[in-house]
Amino acid sequence: MIIIFLHRCLLLFIMSIRVGIARLLVNVAVGCCSAALTYVMYTYFNKEQNEVLFFYGNNSTSCSSSNSDNTINALNHCNCMDCNVLKIISWIDGAKKTLDICLYVFNHEMLLKAVINAHKRGVCVRLILNEDNSRLTWNLGCIGIPKRVKNPELNSNLMHHKFTIIDNKRIILGSLNWSQNATRSNWENIFITNECEIVNTFKQEFQRLWLEFND
Known part of the structure; x- marks a missing residue:
């Protein structure tokens, strides 16, 4: 029972890491897109x-x-x-x-x-x-x-x-x-x-x- 419990805990831990990494990647992607859009808009409205x-x-x-x-x-x-x-x-x-x-x-x-x-x-x-x-x-x-x-x-x-x-x-x-x-x-x-x-x-x-x- 202890082994099964530990195994399940390990699986949950691995899944949480995967979810965390996925969320991190999503946040990074959103941040990059936002920064790129801001740069494009700034360049357009402030071009010489x-x-x-x-x-x-x-x-x-x-x-x-x-x-x-x-x-x-x-x-x-x-x-x-x-x-x-x-x-x-x-x-x-x-x-x-x-x-x-x-x-x-x-x-x-x-x-x-x-x-x-x-x-x-x-x-x-x-x-x-x-x-x-x-x-x-x-x-x-x-x-x-x-x-x-x-x-x-x-x-x-x-x-x-x-x-x-x-x-x-x-x-x-x-x-x-x-x-x-x-x-x-x-x-x-x-x-x-x-x-x-x-x-x-x-x-x-x-x-x-x-x-x-x-x-």
């Missing part, structure tokens, strides 16, 4: 995205669809300098939380309208300018968009940056001022990227200027 746009100093390259309220539809039916403006507007329209704008000149009415629309839908907009001598940018302050302007009495040098940070994860930068003259008459370039190191460097510069410049 870069784009370069050029403006060619030819004010004849405009199109009738540039004034369309449907930006995506206009982009699909347009191939001109105004389409580059519409692309900038589409990035502004895509802002969900924050929009930090640092420009030497800002008086392009379509871009101003896009920024105002972002403010109205709850995006936290901040604006840094070299000078605030435009009726259009004055209006931004009137509707509650905070601005900082270089004080010419403290520093006569120019604040010549041109960059915009969207949701702290994408940046538009380059030679382009947001003005009608720049988009229609000048040779200009802009570079759009979500590369973290570049975005973070410009975030630090924006914050430095925000603290340095007066309201």
